[in-house]
Amino acid sequence: MYLLSFILPLSTCVFLASGPHSYGGxxxxxxxxxxxxxxxxxxxKVTVQPDSRPVKRYYDTLLGALTLLQCFNIILMLxxxxxxxxxxxxxxxxxxxxxxxxxxxxxxxxxTSAIVVAHELIHRPQIYWQLCGRVLLLSVCYExxxxxxxxxxxxxxxxxxxxxxxxxxxxxxxxxxxxYIGQLRYAWHVEQQRLGLQDSQVNCRQMLNNQVLxxxxxxxxxxxxxxxxxxxxxxxxxxxQAVAAVRILEAVNYFQHWGLSDGRFGKSFGWVNxxxxxxxxxxxxxxxxxxHTDEKAHFYQIPYSGQGPRLPYGYFVMNxxxxxxxxxxxxxxxxxxxxxxxxx
Numbered sequence: 001m002y003l004l005s006f007i008l009p010l011s012t013c014v015f016l017a018s019g020p021h022s023y024g025g026x027x028x029x030x031x032x033x034x035x036x037x038x039x040x041x042x043x044x045k046v047t048v049q050p051d052s053r054p055v056k057r058y059y060d061t062l063l064g065a066l067t068l069l070q071c072f073n074i075i076l077m078l079x080x081x082x083x084x085x086x087x088x089x090x091x092x093x094x095x096x097x098x099x100x101x102x103x104x105x106x107x108x109x110x111x112t113s114a115i116v117v118a119h120e121l122i123h124r125p126q127i128y129w130q131l132c133g134r135v136l137l138l139s140v141c142y143e144x145x146x147x148x149x150x151x152x153x154x155x156x157x158x159x160x161x162x163x164x165x166x167x168x169x170x171x172x173x174x175x176x177x178x179x180y181i182g183q184l185r186y187a188w189h190v191e192q193q194r195l196g197l198q199d200s201q202v203n204c205r206q207m208l209n210n211q212v213l214x215x216x217x218x219x220x221x222x223x224x225x226x227x228x229x230x231x232x233x234x235x236x237x238x239x240x241q242a243v244a245a246v247r248i249l250e251a252v253n254y255f256q257h258w259g260l261s262d263g264r265f266g267k268s269f270g271w272v273n274x275x276x277x278x279x280x281x282x283x284x285x286x287x288x289x290x291x292h293t294d295e296k297a298h299f300y301q302i303p304y305s306g307q308g309p310r311l312p313y314g315y316f317v318m319n320x321x322x323x324x325x326x327x328x329x330x331x332x333x334x335x336x337x338x339x340x341x342x343x344x
Contacts, residue, residue, distance in 0.1 A: 002062055002300065004280040005113060007032055009069045012109040016076035016102070020084055023094060026101040033108055036277065040314035045274040046304070059300050062283070063117055067132050070114040074139050077106050077241065078226060081234040099237065107241040110140050111248025112316075116282050120299050122146050134215070138222060140242040142249070143215030144187035150295075151190050164250075168259040168337075169330065172322045175254050176247065187212045251319045255311065256288050258333055265337040268308035269293065275314025282315060309333070309340040 015021075015029040080102060084095045114136045121133030122145075130146075137143045152163060163186050166175045191213075192198065195206045227235040256270045269292035273279070278286045284299030285291060291302055311318055312332065321329045 001280045002059065002283055004277065005062065005066065005116075005283050006069075007036060007281065008105075008109045009066060009073060009113045012073050012105045013069060013076065015105055016073060016080050019080050020094070020098050021101075023097050026094075026098050030101060030104060033105070036281070037316045037320070040275055040277045040281075040316040043314070044276045046276050046279055056298070059298065063121065064132075066113055066117045067121075067136060070110065070117070070136055070139055073106060073109060074238070077102060078230040078234045078238065081237050082230040084233075099233075102237060103240050103244060106237075107244025108248070110241055110245035112281065114139055115142075115245060115249045116285055118145075119149070119285060120283070122150065123295055125296075138215070138218055140245040141219050141223075141239065142183075142242070142246050143219060144184050144212045145249075146215075147187035147190050147212060148183045152186055162257075162261065164253045164257065165261045166254045166258040167261055168264070168334075170258070171326050171330075172251065172254050173326070176250060179250055179253075180246065184212070247323075248319055251322055252315055255318050255322050255329070255333075259309075259337050265309070265341040268340070270308055271336075272306055272308045272310045273314065274310065275317075278314030278316065286315060309336040312336075 011029065011032040019026070021029070081099070084098060085091045086095055118133040118136035121129045121136070124130060124133070134143055134146060137145055148163065163179055163182050166172075191210045195209060197206060223235060223238070226238050258271070259265065260268055260270070268289065270288040272289065273286040275286070282299075284302050287299075287302040287304050289305040289308055290297070291299070293305070294302070313321070318329075
């Protein structure tokens, strides 16, 4: 069932490889996302670990294939955008529709596939897997996530000092403003401390070992190559899909830990997901409480845990809910936290 994780990146690949498309043709390629959203909303629930788990070699092959597919999709996207024609009013109409759909499908695939795979790979002990994870994060210009996630979030989850734990009553808009640049600042601070420097200090020899600086330089170089090889419009779409993908990541962080920072409702590492499709499309990461219990475990090995407040829907539905209806989301979340406190 983990093959379901290929639905969005593979449909994105076919869309990009077969374009540019007409108005209707481009919009039709958003259907895989809407179908995933529908199944995630109305689909079955799971509350136990599946009896059969994939063997490690098979699972690793899936991760490797998803990594290659993301890299291929980014190249296809850049070529797709650079091939658009802008000569007549009709060309402009078709081109703009194609740009909107490209941002939608690539950003969604990057946010729900590439970042999820990167999330697992950066926890692997093998250097080659960690490098693959960093390459995936470079594709969304968020390479510093390696530092903030491993050295910040996992060390301080559920505590007030964890930048990635949304506070009780915090809106997604406020959370997004706080974390998008805040994650980078936090990562820089951690690396400067590791090197024995103050945040504003510059020591050329020691700075060569700053992992955050490495990531920023690689991202700048990548963006320059995109600009030179594919043009400014492709570079703009590359940045746009990266921001869209990171917003999905941070939306998941937002609702996965919302209101758990001070322990007033009981101790839990996160919210419980029971949506069947989310469990497989996110290759096991949706069992998020278990991930914080043992961060070195491969996602497919993470056991289901019900020790936490419960999400009513899967990650795809929740992602839209916290962005488009945050007030109603918070009312639901507060009731769920009170129920968790009462039953705990």
